[in-house]
Amino acid sequence: MDRRFLAAALAGLTLLPGCLAYNDSCAPLVDDPDAIVGYVGEEVLLDKTFTRHDNNALGQLAADAFLHAEDGAAKPTELGIINGGSLRDEGLCVTRTSVRTGPLSNGVLHEVMLFENLVVTVDLTEKQLVALFEHSVATLAMEGQAIVSPSGAFLQVSDGTTLRVDCARPAGQRVKELRVRGRAVSVPARDDEAIRYRVAMSAFVLEGGDGYGSILGNAGQDPDRNPVQARRLGGTDTNLTAAYMKDTYPSPVQALKEAPRVVFENCARPARPVSR
């Protein structure tokens, strides 16, 4: 009889594995993962050194999308920024080291920008703006040094903005030149509260993520800074980016390519594959 019990116990046991369940980590993050959102004109590398220590086409795409998030508003946005840490290579199931030339699917875009942060447009003072970029480039490696654990705080910038960085200078004084929408920003910044730049960024950065808290303070809550949260498409960075890409890079002819918006002087540069 004892064996009967044991047999029953064993039978029960064999059922155990069938009861195990795990999350499907490969489940796409969007309903239409295969929908093409646009075309990439050259391979975009996603390793941290490329998203956080160099210009990056997808980062620039997102920054441009932010820039246009509030198109039509009374006061136009002058600058869009996205932190390099928002662009990920982990992928859902497999590490995605690069986005190949050609069509970019909605699923892949959501894997690369998978945090789904909200986008907020807000007024910043010149001081804040410069401090923002100083922080962005503070930890860039100097020429000759290895790029190790680049900081996710590095900012990719939108079209019309140029940033010239000299890594030979000490942190805090590395920004040599900054032009926003063609308008030169005084470096060092003038201490004038009246000089404002309308900047679009992710709520993550605005709320102090990646060490921006001390620079941005409570700009996100200050009515004087007129913070506006994007409403279109749920207001998330990825959706806005997808929509912008659809409009701007709809074909292999009009495909996304990286632009030299941040100009690096005396900085280490990631080694690109030879084929590129």
Next chain:
Amino acid sequence: MAILLTVLPRTLILCAVVFVAAPVHAQEPALLHASPPRAEVRQPLQLDATLVDGGKVLEVFVRYRGPGDPYIQVPMERQYGDLYRAEIPAEHMVAPGVEYYVEAAMVDGARTPLFMTALRPARVKVGEQPAAPVVSAPARPGSRGDAPRSAPNIDAFSPPSGGDDDGDSAAPADARGTPRPGTVTPAPTSRGNTVEPRTGSTAPEVTRGTAAPDARASTRPEASDPRATNNRTRTDATDSRAAAQPGTVDPKSPARPEGTDSRTAPRTSGTDSRGTSRTAGTDSRSSSRPAEDDAMAALTADLPPDSRASTSRSGTAAGSREPGASSRSSMDDDLALYSAEDVLAVTTLQEEAVRTVPAIGASFNRAQMIALGARTVADVLDVVPGVSVSRDVQGFHRTAVRGLRNDAEVLFLLDGHRLNNFFDGKALMNLPVENLERIEVIRGPGSAIYGAGAFLGVVNLVTNHADGVRGAVTTGGVPRDDGRLALATDGHLSVAHTTGDLRLFADVDLWTQDGDSLVIDHDALDAESVDQGLRNIEDPAGRTRDGRFFVNAGGGISYGLDSAGRVGVSARYLAEKRDALVGLFDTVGEDSQLSWNVLLADLTWDRPLGDGGQIRARLGFDQQATDRRFQLTPSDFRTGDGLDQRFPDGLQEETRVTVRTVTASVDADLALAKENHLTLGFVVEQQSLSSYAYTTNYTLDGRLRPSPTAPEGLVDLTELADGAASRRLNLGVSAQDQWTVLSGLTLTFGMRVDATQLPDVDAAGALDGRRTVVRVNPRVGLVIAASDALVLKALYGRAFRPPTPQELVERIPDTDYNQGRFEGNPLLQPATVDTFELGADLIQAAGDTRVRVRGNAFLQNFSSPITPVDTSGNIVPLRNRELGVRVYGVEAEARLEASKRAAAWVNASLSRAQDLELPGQSRLLTDVPQARFNAGVSMPLGDWVNLDVVVRSGAERRNNSRSTLELIRRYKIPAYSLITAQLRSEPILEHFEVTLFAQNLFDHDLRDDVPRPDRISGLLPREGVSGYLTLRAFY
């Protein structure tokens, strides 16, 4: 599938072993015999038995004794076939009873116990149960309790197997009022038999059938003059014991004097969560048993201190002192023969059988812990169904209960005194088991008796205070991969003594280990370390360090103050110094040092009440000081080129925290009616964070400080908002009523109201004072003894836990090097859990083989649980998960005892935990094994050696995906099976035991999870094979 492939093959092997083990008992002679529960006065008692596998048996003897007498031997005569018969002469059949056991003389001259042993003889009550005042005090022969109710009922020939006599006897024996006949008593298990004798500490109950399965319950109603008798009785008892022993011819008797007091001492403090309350229990029991106690005390004099007093039996059987219910209690006694049938005091503050306690629990006594090859509490917890123990990178053992793991949510008690640290909820719980009498584990909220913290589960560690001297030394170690043996040695010594009203105990554990050293290939500083030339690119990031030095020393004294009750004072000091297994978070810090000092002190008083209840009071104090210094980077690490950016000892941080708690509690057991038992409790507790210091040897911008200093911006938690976060007053009122409506039906209603001070915040979210949060936690339990073989339970309970000060307010300035922290959030609300449980417990006997099957299903709903979820990669505030977490599952266990030395057990659990805040595809919480399977087998190898094998298996684990970051920090820990095997001697020269054992015998590569699997990609390697030799001695 993975688990199928990985776990099952081994499982099947094990099961094969189990099947093999079942018939193992056939190798040794066995006796089929049932002890009659009661016999008539002055009538010879005829004992019949069937000898099985008696090939090597030369002769069979019965050794019996009357109260206070030495054993007398009579041969069992072979009648025909394998039937043997002996007779205890009429002149020895006097009240209150006789005890006997059966022994065989083997062909090789050895003597083998066949049925019970000298230490744990079978007891036959002689004469009628003294329903009315009975017999005079030191009743030696002559005293009688006339009018035998039932004739000696010997049913020696219960079917050897398959006969399932259990069913019948199980039946409503209550109706018959006759003691349960024909119970086939298995060969004496070292564990089981103790049960009933131990019952009434001073007031032993007489044998099964004697009614009063629950000494408390039963005695309470009629306790005549508790106090007076009580003390006298105790004294007498002690004396009689003393007298009994010297006179004992049986050499075994003095062998375990610990047994002497097994009734009193172990209970004195250990068991009970309220310190000496146990003592009171004892007293109250004795009080209600005036007369025959003294005599029976002699009988029980030398019982070993097994934990499982038959007091164990619950309120369920409360009414069973009624003659009509006596068979119920006899069944209980039989059940108690299982080692699996152990007691829990943690649920109701009184020892109750796990089987009938209104909670889903488990209890491990010493014998079981030894048979598990367990060295530490963690080893034991890991075989409890529904419980998994893992380690984290800092080296802490983390206990997961039913699929969830949170340090602050499993309440650890050491002799009823909370071990969880007020600041962070962690408990220094991984004590060596040598000092423990038993470990009680409740899954789910324990009971209405415990307030904050008894959330996922309750673990009560009960130290051994049995009289005698016990020592143990274990030495062995882990073979490291460089060929060296990492030594591990621990020693234990404990002494306890009872003299009259005075009881003393002292014990010490020492533990030292070098620990395993396993390779960590990658950490977060791979690139920097290589770049700075601190190591070569092919070298690993480092190795685990697992050195540990641990001391556990305690002592106590208690004194009976006649009618004023018993006062006791005890103190314990725990100190641990160890390495961090890996480091703080995502880097190897081989020079990290963690120390933890705990001082516990208790002043207790308890007194029996006139109605058989008792009242207990406790004043407790504890102080915990932790000092955790983590090395965050390798030595000589540079954060830049500057002179002050080189760190010869690496970047380091140190957190020193001291917390204190003062607790005052009063609780009372009241017998409202015969079958209604009320426990009331009131507790006031002041917890405080008396010092907090966080220092680093680096500045926020990564420069070396001349000496470790608090970083800029760090808030002193002790001064925050005038101490709002660092002091907490808790008030708790509890009431729990156990009402045996019918003999088989017990209802438990409990209610606990807690008022807890938490920090308050203003509109801006800043701390500005304290508020009091009131939580009401009901508990309802229904325990139905459907038949003697089957017990059903339906339980509901709610528990809560307030956030810890760490969760509320600790904010460490963020740097690149000290990551992995969450920011305190003063807005956190207490979390609550509602638990629904259904349980069943079934016993089946066939021949001398018994099987217990126990199973339960549960559903737990957690509201606003506090769970650290990294959502952004930045330091984020903790928060309550608003939609809660739901867990459901089943747990089952089975135990088979084939003979005294052959047993097998299995348990399995399956749970599913879901975070309801998430979309369907990422809802499951899978970072602890959803399925666990544990099994063990103990079997004799010849006359002197036992083999124990234990298998622990767990299903595959995967990262949770509650946030995007968790989703992309992927890991998969394959299913595992770990095997512990040991060879264990039978007692040598009555005083010694030797055990040789190996943990993780096949050196399975077990890994645990790390918080950053993307950085420490090899996860956390756990201990490989290790081997030990233990020598235990007891006097």
